[in-house]
Amino acid sequence: MERCTVGFVGAGGVAVRHARQLDQLENVQIVAVTDPVAATAQSFAEMTGAAAVSDLDALLDASPDAVYVCVPPHVHGPIEERVLGAGTALFVEKPLAADLPTAERIADAARRAGVVTSVGHHWRYSPAVDLARELLDGRPVRLVVGSWLDRVPPVPWWSKRELSGGQVVEQAVHVLDLARMLCGDVVEVDAYANSTPPGTSGADVDGATVAILRFRSGAVGTVSASCCLEWKHRAGLELHADGLSVAIHEDRVIATTAQGPVEHGLQPDDAKLAADRAFIDAVVGNGAARAGIRVDYDEALRTHQLACAIAESAAHNRPVRLDE
Template structure:
């Protein structure tokens, strides 16, 4: 159960400046939190590294169907390796769990944790389709369970800066992109397993446009089903584009493509009067008549989101969690409507 797309282009910790302690929520004190992880892919390793460095955290187990991967992380960060997350859950009874499994593996782990009342952090996407996350969201809300979802761009201080600027200067046009290459895992090419690029990767851009512009009221999607000739087994879209309409009249277009041999363009460009905001993961560029300014993030967003989750566990203060499950579900619904619009060939209200 390797996590997310398991690729190596994801930002390394050393690509961010030294984490600014001011940006982090305060420690919850000496309260010990026992955390387990389902999945032992790349993104699980990012979270485990951040968690292992936090005071009061003990890693008690890592589960993956490729148990040798779980063994590597257990040796490095602590805990025991397991081939089955169910065995881990019964044996270790952790205080919280990180669910870092591929899109097709969501559902049973979250439902088991909800049944036990165990808080969880889950990596995006929530699933490959629309129904399962709605069920999980309703069940988690009914139990008032502490949750968090890995839309880590929300924790970037550069995105906070963009949010404040956009609030004062409402953008009228948004252009979002995830133009990239096909990641290594074979399951990524199968719609049933990954949901496709819009679900598995571009969901970050859909989440960002919601955060910076608000909720769209209508979407119109189109997709190219062919084009990946190097991967005859693929049944995902090679490219797609979604037009969005916002209540204030603003419009947006979010484009996806996995046709390339490198990460060509990933981010969101916002256009207001005499203003351009170029929002990328590793930089924010502001263009105005006074000139251009570029800002780099001051902290690793993975560290920030993990410390926020641990802080909430230790103190009960959920205000530091920027994307609980209910908020992530709103982004997932938007992506599902965009997918449905492309399938049906007509605009849909959100």
């Protein structure tokens, strides 16, 4: 199998996770990493055998086949534009940015570059997706109930709205993306926030958000998010159709009918590895392999637009339409 060389921009928590996954793919070599925190870059370099380089220019000088961008939300923009300008395949961690205009600008650049792109919405690669479709067996979904009820993640940028975009944009976006994949586009949202931030020092993100969603299909839904807990309480999506409820979590799917619930176990890491495998296969493969990518930059942009519409609706106390 053809070898794929990879560079990493950002060497924090999620970069380390991708590196461990890429290590399980026999044809990948991580050749370079850059991170403004030298110790972080160095530790990643020692773990992977990559060269720790001073900046993005030096990383692109190594001519990697693909670049993983694993930086905090507010840092996106110039990095992707440089990578795409070099004609290099791009894997970007979600969210695409802390705001919408930055992501729209990168999407334009990605379309012009025509390179392989992929976004870290790994829930799309979960066996839960095929299982949910099989269980629904064509029954239309009438009600969608998404939730992300959690603690504040232990990274310094997360609880600042300007840096992360807030919980819906940064975190509940996984659930929104899955809802779009299984139920289609949302055309209108109406959201409310509990604007008291979580207890973390200096935090200014909302403590809780609830949004009502109207899907183009006619389905209706809600998404609830809160970061006021001290544990991960629930992250998942429930789909309700005639005589059937399907609850999707990272580690299981529960199908409930009048006969009672049936639980199907999942390995959460399978979806994460599958997302990396699909991207690498598309980079080394031909046009057909690109079809294995379930969420490229353009597709993720539509999910990001939905998350930003919810944030806007909550901030301005008014419904926001997405179909105009």
